[in-house]
Amino acid sequence: MTRSRVALLTGTQGLRAVTMDRAHVYPDLRLIYNRIKKSGNSSISLYLNELVFGGGDSDAGAVSTMTRADYRSELKNARSAGKRLDELSLRELFAARHYYRFTVFRNPYARCLSAFLDKVASAKRRYSHFPGAGQQDMAGFSDFVRFLESGGLRANKHFWPQCHLLMAPPDQFDQIGQLENLRDDLSRVCAEIGVSLPASLDLSKPHALERRYQGKVQGATRRLESFYDESLYSRVATLYREDFAVGRYDPDWRP
Numbered sequence: 445m446t447r448s449r450v451a452l453l454t455g456t457q458g459l460r461a462v463t464m465d466r467a468h469v470y471p472d473l474r475l476i477y478n479r480i481k482k483s484g485n486s487s488i489s490l491y492l493n494e495l496v497f498g499g500g501d502s503d504a505g506a507v508s509t510m511t512r513a514d515y516r517s518e519l520k521n522a523r524s525a526g527k528r529l530d531e532l533s534l535r536e537l538f539a540a541r542h543y544y545r546f547t548v549f550r551n552p553y554a555r556c557l558s559a560f561l562d563k564v565a566s567a568k569r570r571y572s573h574f575p576g577a578g579q580q581d582m583a584g585f586s587d588f589v590r591f592l593e594s595g596g597l598r599a600n601k602h603f604w605p606q607c608h609l610l611m612a613p614p615d616q617f618d619q620i621g622q623l624e625n626l627r628d629d630l631s632r633v634c635a636e637i638g639v640s641l642p643a644s645l646d647l648s649k650p651h652a653l654e655r656r657y658q659g660k661v662q663g664a665t666r667r668l669e670s671f672y673d674e675s676l677y678s679r680v681a682t683l684y685r686e687d688f689a690v691g692r693y694d695p696d697w698r699p
Contacts, residue, residue, distance in 0.1 A: 445537075450529050455541035458613045467611040468526030469540055472496050473637050476540065477526065478547035480609045481602045482555045482562070484623040486519055487651040488548060491630070493522035495639060515657040529611075544636050546619040548626065549606050549691030552684035557671055558664035559602045560588045574599070585671045589679050597683060607686045614690050622691060624665075668699045 451459035468477045470492060477492060479485035510518075532540065550558075563571040565585075567578040574596070576588035597603055607614070614620060618636070621629030627647040634641040649655070672680075681688060681695040688695045 445530050450537060453534065453537035453541070454529070456612050456616055458616065460611060463609055463611050464530070465528055466609055467529050468492075468523065469529060469532060469536070469543065470496060470526045471536060471539070473639060474543045475633070475637055476543050476545045478545070478609075478611050478617070480547060480549065480606050481604070482559050483548055483550035483606060484626065484650070485548075487654055488626075488630075489519065489526070490522045490651040490653055491645060491647070493525040494642070494645065495634070496525045510653070510656045512657065515653060518653050544619075544633065545617045546621060546629075546633050547610065547617060548621045548623050548629065549687065549693075550623040551665070551693055551697075552606070552687045552691070553668060553672065553677065553680055553697075554665045555606070555687075556589070556592075556603075556680050556684065557585065557668060558662045560585050560671075561662040561664060561667075563600070563602055564588055571600075582671050582673065582676070586676060589676060589683070592683055593679065605684050605687050607690050620690060620692075622693075665699070 447459055447461040447464060450464065451457070466479050468479060468489070469475075470477070473492070473495060475492075477488065479489065527536075529537070529540075560576060561580075564574045564576050565578065565580050571577060574588065575591040576584035576586075578584075579587070591599075592603060597605070601609065610617075619629065619633060621633075627641075630647060631641050677695075677698070685695075687693070
């Protein structure tokens with residue numbers, strides 16, 4: 445279905461064809477969640493799956509680690525609780541115009557470092573040609589940021605500004621939350637859609653499945669001081685200026 449028809453049926457102004465697939469629609473919850481790479485979107489998808497089908501984020505009885513294949517299978521199953529806009533019927537699209545729309549931003553300093561650590565410093569094959577590949581230090585991170593400054597910002601969606609991963613302009617959302625305040629923000633979403641957020645869900649850290657998949661969680665926030673100096677803070681703040689504004693983050697913040 446064309447972008448213009450989806451936009452018309454859902455009443456969405458400025459719907460973007462290139463990021464329309466970032467929207468996951470949960471008809472049972474009357475909810476649309478706009479996934480943003482490197483901003484907790486996998487954990488949030490797993491939590492939303494539990495809101496739809498029940499269950500809880502618990503490590504009780506779980507094995508200590510899980511394979512990449514097992515993790516991807518679990519995540520795929522969780523994401524199947526939602527539908528993409530282009531998978532909805534005409535009736536579902538029309539109903540979706542009344543759904544609550546939300547997304548979650550992440551502190552841009554932590555998000556940029558997380559992308560570097562997860563994709564580039566880890567020397568994953570797909571990212572091995574990017575500057576800083578295989579370097580787990582400030583010098584490698586500085587090389588990576590220089591690459592972003594030289595046009596690399598659009599090289600991969602993990603590096604894109606969060607605002608550029610929205611399905612539509614920010615004013616088309618009911619809520620833009622912060623990953624660092626996920627429990628309060630998701631509680632507000634649940635109150636708006638009339639469901640209860642299970643007390644068993646520990647939203648202060650990544651979902652249990654992510655913690656069990658070794659190498660998935662980078663812990664970027666607690667590592668900021670090891671990778672940033674004042675010059676890098678300034679450069680990243682310039683690159684992601686719009687994200688700081690829309691996500692309500694202070695570029696002068698330091699850990």
